[in-house]
Amino acid sequence: MAAGVLLAAGESARMGRPKPLLPWGDTTLVEYQVGEMLGAGLERVIVVLGHAWQDVKPYLAGPAVEVVVNEAYRESKAGSLRAVAASLLDEDEAVVILSVDQPRPRDVLSRLLAAHDTGAALITVPTHRGRRGHPTILAGALIPELRNVLDETLGLRGLIERHRASLREVPFETPIVLLDLNTPSEYRQAHELFFGWSPPAL
DSSP: OEEEEEEEOSOOTTTTSOGGGSEETTEEHHHHHHHHHHHTTOSEEEEEEBTBHHHHGGGOOSTTEEEEEOTTTTTOHHHHHHHHHTTSOTTOOEEEEEETTSOOOHHHHHHHHHHHHHSOOSEEEEEETTEEOSOEEEEGGGHHHHTTOOGGGTHHHHHHHHTGGGEEEEEOSSGGGGOOOOSHHHHHHHHHHHHSSOOOOO
16 A cells, blocks of 8 residues: 655745646646646555645545644644645555656656665665656655654655655656646746646736
8 A cells, every 4th residue: 555645835925926826737736736747556545734734625525535724833843744634544655745746757766666665775766867856755664764754853854864765766757746736837847848838826
């Protein structure tokens, strides 16, 4: 059993509007990413909301979608990971962690999951031209550590570094694995890369 974690609690300060509700193709960014994660074979997706969660939550529905609200999202980035980790099951064999501003199509997710399933590493990440990207896949054995991550110990990054010896990097030809949408310009460029056309102006 594999679960997905979609982090969508941030304030989207540099974007100027909530990232989860950005137009993405013919839907919103959060709906797209949940759909792609489920389409890649994940049994369920847990979405962590915070800023403007009342506006975002109505876009999330379905028996395989769970919502966790981190009301203290301003205080700690690691707090969102701890909040969602409490909803993970001990029998979850793998956890795919992705932020809503890192759009990834299901073919990328499926290939990464397959690589993780066939390997012996505790952690699997994609790379492009030597740079590590996202998502991060954790073995279920690391869920207890995820429940205790702290900003002071670098959160998820610190967890990855602690298990560096059991990290598998999977190379991808596409730069999509590196996308991170923080500004309107990055959003437009990524949208054009995915769909071949410019999105509406923000």
